[in-house]
Amino acid sequence: MIGGIIILGKKYTLYDYCSVFLMCFGLIWFSLADQTVSPEFEPKGIVIICMALCFDAVFGNYQEKLLKKYPQFTNADIIFYTYSFGSIIIFTWLCTTGQFMKSVKFASEHSDVYPLAMVYATFGYLGVQCVLALIKSSGVLVTTIVTTMRKVITVVLSFIFFTKPFTFQYVWSGSLVLLGICISIYKRNRIHILSAMSDTIRAIQSFKRSHITPLSKVDRTVQQV
Numbered sequence: 001m002i003g004g005i006i007i008l009g010k011k012y013t014l015y016d017y018c019s020v021f022l023m024c025f026g027l028i029w030f031s032l033a034d035q036t037v038s039p040e041f042e043p044k045g046i047v048i049i050c051m052a053l054c055f056d057a058v059f060g061n062y063q064e065k066l067l068k069k070y071p072q073f074t075n076a077d078i079i080f081y082t083y084s085f086g087s088i089i090i091f092t093w094l095c096t097t098g099q100f101m102k103s104v105k106f107a108s109e110h111s112d113v114y115p116l117a118m119v120y121a122t123f124g125y126l127g128v129q130c131v132l133a134l135i136k137s138s139g140v141l142v143t144t145i146v147t148t149m150r151k152v153i154t155v156v157l158s159f160i161f162f163t164k165p166f167t168f169q170y171v172w173s174g175s176l177v178l179l180g181i182c183i184s185i186y187k188r189n190r191i192h193i194l195s196a197m198s199d200t201i202r203a204i205q206s207f208k209r210s211h212i213t214p215l216s217k218v219d220r221t222v223q224q225v
Contacts, residue, residue, distance in 0.1 A: 001016065001017075001020050001141060002057065003057035003058055003060070003061040003140070004061055004139075004140055004141060007058070007061040007062060007065060008061055008064065008065055010139075012141070013187065015183055015184070015186070015187035016141065016184070016187065018180070018183055019145070019180040019181070019183040019184040019187070020141075020180065021180070022176050022177070022179050022180030022183065023145070023148055023176070023177050023180035023181070025176055026173045026174065026175070026176030026177035026179075026180065027148070027173070027177060029169060029172065029173035029176065030155070030169075030170065030173040030174070030177075031046065032169070059082075060135065060140045060143065060144070061140050063078060063082075063132065063135055063140075064135050064136075064139060064140050066078065067132070067135065067136045075128075075129050075132040075133060075136070076129075078132055079125070079128055079129070079132070131143060131147065134146060141184075142184070142188075145180075145181055145184050148177065148181075149177075149181055152174055152177055152178075155170075155174075156174070
């Protein structure tokens with residue numbers, strides 16, 4: 001959201017601020033829950049994640065700016081150029097630090113590395129295509145909300161498929177994230193939601209009136225007596 005204000009000059013409503021605040025607070029509480037159940041918690045990882053989020057905010061907003069400024073560019077063009085430069089930087093870093101040959105040696109000793117890498121790359125490409133399509137149609141804020149929900153679902157599935165220590169702090173933090181998402185959905189569909197609610201109320205009232213049998217005159221007389 002801050003990146004959208006600075007880079008794209010966007011203006012957000014109170015609903016957007018409340019939604020983002022609840023999701024951020026819920027995710028922070030989620031991280032503190034990890035620290036509670038996992039004694040070996042590395043603060044350096046939090047710093048790296050925060051840096052990654054800052055870069056991701058700039059990256060996503062510039063993607064939206066480029067897609068709107070140059071509508072002739074396709075998602076494949078954006079993926080090709082951004083990831084080409086990124087791969088060159090990573091390859092240079094690996095060669096400089098001597099990690100490239102170690103990784104090649106490890107992959108040659110384990111035959112499942114390359115097939116798994118291909119599967120990972122394929123699904124990663126499809127995921128980036130979906131993210132760019134969402135940025136193009138709905139903007140970075142909505143895309144961030146959707147990807148945040150995806151991360152929450154991933155964490156929930158990890159509790160189902162893997163043995164992990166559990167604390168109710170996960171429940172409260174997840175509820176805050178879900179509430180923030182619900183506020184965002186309500187803000188974007190407020191007119192339709194209010195219209196649907198009013199139609200439902202009218203339908204219930206009409207149903208009650210049509211199924212209440214009017215009292216006869218005799219019954220009314222008996223009641224008065």
